[in-house]
Amino acid sequence: MRKSIILISGVNGEIGHGLVRSLYDQGIRNMIGIDLSMADDFVLERTEDCLIGNILDRNLLERINAQYQIESIYHMAALLSTRAEFSPVIAHEVNVDGTLNLLDLAMEQAQSHGQTVKFFFPSSIAVYGIPNLEKKTSVGAIHEDDFRYPQTMYGCNKLYCESLGDYYSHYYKRLSAHDSSGLVDFRSLRFPGIISAQTLPAGGTSDYAPEMIHAAAKRQHYSCFVREDATIPFMTMSDAIRAIHLLMAAPQNALTQMVYNVKAFNPSAGEFLSIVKTYYPDADIDFIINDNRQAIIDSWPADINDDQARKDWGWSAKHDLDKAFSEYLMPEIRSRYEHN
Ligand code: AKB
DSSP, X not given: XXXXXXXXXXXXXXXXXXXXXXXXXXXXXXXXXXXXXXXXXXXXXXXXXXXXXXXXXXXXXXHHHHXXXXXXXXXOOOOOHHHHHHSHHHHHIIIIIHHHHHHHHHHHHHHHHOSOEEEEEEEEGGGOOOSOHHHHHHSOSBOTTSOOOOOSHHHHHHHHHHHHHHIIIIITTTTSSSOOTTSEEEEEEEEOEEEOSXXXXXXXXXXXXXXXXXXXXXXXXXXXXXXXXXXXXXXXXXXXXXXXXXXXXXXGGGOSOSEEEOOOBOOBHHHHHHHHHHHOTTOOEXXXXXXXXXXXXXXXXXXXXXXXXXXXXXXXXXXXXXXXIIIIIHHHHHHHHHTO
């Protein structure tokens, strides 16, 4: 009998961390992580095992396939939008081939044990591409089917992987004698920028908001790389993790789509700084614009519509911008940096 597990790729990353924390708090003890480097103690203490390896390594995935019975996969490994622009081909390999490998593993598993494997895929507002700032301000909160013209390699990768998820869930090898539809149950959220109280992101373009608050708390200087009026949606890590759990727990027949927008608040970078300054009046933050990163933010929506997630599986964010600071970020961040 193979041991039944939950597989988490990119377990050392920001969402991986948040996910391990909350699954462990829910009593889940059969998590296996994979990441390129050794997991930190926090993750090691809460997972059954963490494998150091690459999701592009088919031998490693073969070993996992042979050793474990996979109930569900949370596929968090990815190269984010800024990093992907420096190495687009590598980003494509990790973001697309890596996802394909894990979808294939999910299908092999489901075919061998005969039970559906649930697959969570974090997509992103990067799948959207708004042609200019005038349009960005006039269109309002955009729906899942609007403006899917990504301008980054990462956005292209995420959009294509959403389609791969649909293919593996519904149309896999449809010419063969066996019907494989429903064996993989792919579910995805298009995340906005995520702000964690515990960790800092690496390689994203929405990173300016979390970098601002963490720098202020550490009493360090920070130069924000986008204009004060730059606006995209955000949410707290705790809401992001809640959204994953709600979506994964929803009955399949409640879901009217495979990919959902979720968001909580959408301050401009200047508004974000104003709130940071109410907590850290001496915060040493200026704006030195990186035009290329600014252009990426300009192409992302100022707001997204998450009505379908609300309707289908009861989504609503717990933290608006004020609560994000007062109830989530500040208590944790204060105790973290003020003791050091
Ligand atoms: C990034 O900035 O690349 C990510 C994202 C919005 O998906 N945080």
